Amino acid sequence: MQRFSFFLKLCGALVFAALCLTQTAHAQNDAPFAFTILGPDGVVARVITTDAQCPQITVDGNTSAMNVRAAPDADFPVMICDTLLPKATASASVNGQPLKLPPAKPGRVLVLGDTGCRLKGTAIQACNDTTQWPFAPLADSAAQTNPDLIIHVGDYHYRESECPADNAGCAGSPFGDNWAAWDADFFTPARNLLAVAPWVITPGNHEDCARAGIGYFRLLDPRALPASCLQYTEPYALDYIEPQIIVLDDSAVNDFAIEPDQLAVFQKQFQEINALAANTPTWIAMHDPMYVFGHIGEKDGKEQTFIDQLTLQQASNNMFPNTVQMFIGGHVHLFQVLSFDGTRPPQLVVGNSGTRLDKPVTTPLTEMEIAGMKPAYGTNAAQFGFVLLERAGDKWTLAVKNVAGSNFDNCVLGGGTLLCGQAALPQTGADFGNQNQWWLTLVLIGGAMLLIGLALAVRGMRRA
Numbered sequence: 372m373q374r375f376s377f378f379l380k381l382c383g384a385l386v387f388a389a390l391c392l393t394q395t396a397h398a399q400n401d402a403p404f405a406f407t408i409l410g411p412d413g414v415v416a417r418v419i420t421t422d423a424q425c426p427q428i429t430v431d432g433n434t435s436a437m438n439v440r441a442a443p444d445a446d447f448p449v450m451i452c453d454t455l456l457p458k459a460t461a462s463a464s465v466n467g468q469p470l471k472l473p474p475a476k477p478g479r480v481l482v483l484g485d486t487g488c489r490l491k492g493t494a495i496q497a498c499n500d501t502t503q504w505p506f507a508p509l510a511d512s513a514a515q516t517n518p519d520l521i522i523h524v525g526d527y528h529y530r531e532s533e534c535p536a537d538n539a540g541c542a543g544s545p546f547g548d549n550w551a552a553w554d555a556d557f558f559t560p561a562r563n564l565l566a567v568a569p570w571v572i573t574p575g576n577h578e579d580c581a582r583a584g585i586g587y588f589r590l591l592d593p594r595a596l597p598a599s600c601l602q603y604t605e606p607y608a609l610d611y612i613e614p615q616i617i618v619l620d621d622s623a624v625n626d627f628a629i630e631p632d633q634l635a636v637f638q639k640q641f642q643e644i645n646a647l648a649a650n651t652p653t654w655i656a657m658h659d660p661m662y663v664f665g666h667i668g669e670k671d672g673k674e675q676t677f678i679d680q681l682t683l684q685q686a687s688n689n690m691f692p693n694t695v696q697m698f699i700g701g702h703v704h705l706f707q708v709l710s711f712d713g714t715r716p717p718q719l720v721v722g723n724s725g726t727r728l729d730k731p732v733t734t735p736l737t738e739m740e741i742a743g744m745k746p747a748y749g750t751n752a753a754q755f756g757f758v759l760l761e762r763a764g765d766k767w768t769l770a771v772k773n774v775a776g777s778n779f780d781n782c783v784l785g786g787g788t789l790l791c792g793q794a795a796l797p798q799t800g801a802d803f804g805n806q807n808q809w810w811l812t813l814v815l816i817g818g819a820m821l822l823i824g825l826a827l828a829v830r831g832m833r834r835a
Contacts, residue, residue: 401421403418403419403420403421403422403426403465403466404417404418404419404420404558404562404565405417405418405465405466405468405470405566406470406471406565406566406569406570407456407463407470407471407472407569407570408569408570408571408572408591408593409473409520409569409570409571409593409609409612409616410455410593410594410607410609411593411594411607411608411609412455412594413455413456413457413458413611414455414456414460414472414473414569415453415454415455415456415593416428416437416453416454416455416456416463416465416470417440417451417452417453418437418450418451418452418465419449419450419451419452419558419590420449420450420452421448421449421450422450423450424436424450425437425438425439425450425452426452426465426466427465427466428454428463428464428465429462429463429464429465430454430456430457430460430462430463431460431461431462431463432462435454437452437453437454437465438452438453438454439451439452439453440452440453440589440596441589441596446547446548446549446550446585447549447550447586447589447590448550449550451589451590456472458611460472468566471566471567471568471569472569473519473520473568473569473611473612474519474612475611475612475613476612476613476762477518477519477520477612477762478519478761478762479516479517479518479519479520479759479760479761479762480518480519480520480521480522480759480760480767481513481516481518481520481521481522481568481757481758481759481760482521482522482524482699482719482721482757482758482759482760483509483510483513483521483522483523483524483721483724483757483758484523484524484525484526484575484658484700484701484702484721484722484723484724485524485525485526485575485701485702485704485722485723485724485725485726486506486509486510486523486526486527486556486557486560486561486724486725486726487506487526487527487528487529487530487556487557487577487725487726488504488506488529488530488541488544488555488556488725488726489529489726489727490529490530490531490532490533490534490541490544490546491529491531491532492532494727495534495535495538495540495541496529496540496541496726496727497538497540497541498530498534498540498541498544498555499539499540499541499542499543499544500540503540503727504725504726505725505755505774506560506561506724506725507559507560508774508775509724509725509755509756509757509774510560510561510563510564511563511564512757512772512774512775512776513564513757513759513772513776514563514564514566514567515776516759516772516776517567518567518568518759519568520568520569520570520571520612521564521567521568521569521570521571522570522571522573522616522656522699523570523571523572523573524573524575524656524657524658524699524700524701524702524721524722525573525574525575525576525577525578525622525657525658525701525702526575526576526577526578526658526701526702526722526726527553527556527557527575527577527578527583527587527591528548528552528553528556528557528577528578528582528583528586528587529556529577529726530544530545530546530547530552530555530556531546531547531577531582531583532546533546534546548582548583548584548585548586549586550586552583552586553583553586553590558590571609571616571618571656572591572592572593572618573618573619573620573656573657573658574587574591574592574604574620574622574658575622575658575659575701575702576622576623576624576626576658576659576702578591578622579602579622579623580600580601580602580623584600584601584622585600588600588601592604594607602623603620603623603636604620605620605640605643606618606619606620606640606643606644606647608647608648608653610647610651613651613652614651614652614653614654614696615647615648615651615652615653615654616653616654616655616656617644617647617648617653617654617655617656618656618657619640619644619655619656619657620657621637621657621658621659621680621683622658622659624637624659624680624682624683625682626659626679626680629681629682629685630682633682634682634685634686636686637682637683637686637687638686638687640686641683641686641687645690645691645692648691648692648694648695649692649694650694651694652694652696653692653694653695653696654695654696654697654698654699655695655697655698655699655716656699656700657683657698657699657700658700658701658702659679659680659683659700659702660679660680660698660700660701660702660703660707660718660720661680661683661684661687661698661700661716661718662679662680662684662698662709662718662741662742662746663678663679663680663700663702663703663707663709663718663720664676664677664678664707664709664732664736664739664741664749664751665677665678665679665703665729665732666729666730666731666732666733674732674733674734676732676734676739678741678742679702679703684742689715689742689743689744691715691716693787695716696716696784696787697716697717697718697719697784697789698716698717698718698719699719699721700718700719700720700721700722701720701721701722702720702722703720703722703729704722704723704726704727704728704729704753705720705722705723705728705729705731705751705752705753705754706720706721706722706723706751706752706753706754706756706758706771706780707719707720707732707736707749707750707751707752708720708748708749708750708751708782708789708790708791709736709741709746709748709749709789710746710747710748710749710788710789710790711744711746711747711788712747712748712787712788713786713787713788714744714787715744716787717784717787717788717789718789719758719769719784719789720751721757721758723752723753723754723755723756723757724755724756724757725755728753728754728755729753730753731751731752731753732751735749736748736749736750736751737749747788748788748789748790748791748794750780750791750792752771752779752780754773754779755773755774756771756772756773756774756779757772758770758771758772759772760784765785766783766784766785766786767783767784767785768781768782768783768784769781769782769783769784769789769791771791780792781795782795783795
């Protein structure tokens with residue numbers, strides 16, 4: 372027993388040491404960040420470095436200097452460099468590091484969102500504890516899935532306030548819209564993930580101009596750096612991949628009231644989006660979801676919920692081309708799926724990749740109305756994780772993963788619906804209303820085939 376106890380302690384010590392080494396590796400690696408972002412004009416190679424000059428980039432064997440996107444200043448003492456890659460680029464690298472390029476038809480697409488560590492007033496997350504803020508191990512697990520494309524649905528930066536003096540969980544954390552906070556909240560924990568695939572970037576409400584918008588435009592936006600922070604930006608289509616992804620910036624939209632000026636802005640933008648999506652299979656990526664339920668609390672023993680996003684629903688009139696296969700969003704800090712039986716595009720919500728989780732909605736989602744319609748299917752879970760989509764013919768399978776990369780749910784996107792768990796199992800018609808019967812039938816058929824094979828083998832032996 373003593374030997375077994377010693378063995379357990381030794382294993383625990385080794386695991387702890389491995390975790391410490393991982394954190395040290397994240398903390399001490401000061402090499403430049405080199406990654407690719409998909410933008411409206413093509414693939415953008417981006418480098419963030421402490422060097423005084425931008426590095427050289429090699430594109431299809433030809434080497435040239437990268438362009439300065441933003442020179443160092445007091446808040447961002449790093450050089451930010453850009454190169455828009457030619458459309459026919461076959462290979463690119465910086466300092467010997469290959470840069471990832473998107474295939475025309477990505478087969479594995481990773482989705483994550485709301486990754487930062489919350490520090491705001493009394494809402495304090497233990498940024499120094501990877502069990503409480505697990506973005507670093509989650510990002511490393513996500514990198515191991517070898518995606519072709521990564522979609523981040525926004526809210527990279529959550530460190531708005533100083534950590535309280537008596538709080539060891541966040542002691543030493545930087546805060547504010549500056550490089551130190553952005554590096555701690557996103558870049559250093561995502562270092563490995565940044566390098567494995569090109570990124571689709573959407574800004575969240577934490578990247579609006581009242582919060583971390585300056586850093587967002589300098590560090591992550593794929594378009595030309597504006598002279599000042601922009602409250603609204605135009606939607607754009609990544610029409611050089613299939614399905615195309617339309618990026619909608621709804622970071623400034625009001626969650627609590629429909630403002631006439633915002634309604635006018637998004638009415639125009641949805642006209643543009645519908646035109647872009649008219650003839651091409653499309654996913655629409657945004658931060659604040661088109662359709663989502665959230666938990667507020669309880670009153671008189673009844674759950675209180677909210678609905679998002681009212682401005683976007685009214686601005687779009689909930690009318691979209693049938694080429695729109697789904698909406699992808701975050702903002703609510705959980706995993707949620709709403710599907711409408713093909714009458715409107717389903718909604719995937721992945722807001723559970725690091726920041727403090729919200730409570731799940733316990734009222735059956737199919738019993739609640741949203742934008743004049745009850746979902747035909749809905750599920751949600753308050754568990755840290757991310758989603759990996761894999762192409763399967765004309766459908767997509769979704770592995771809903773936890774921090775370690777293990778599945779805690781499985782879904783299927785296709786035919787205008789997005790279904791998970793038991794609802795996603797194949798149906799074989801009216802004679803098999805119970806999904807478990809389908810699997811039992813397979814087992815029985817397999818058993819019968821095995822018995823037939825054994826009988827034929829015995830018969831052959833007797834003849835011999």
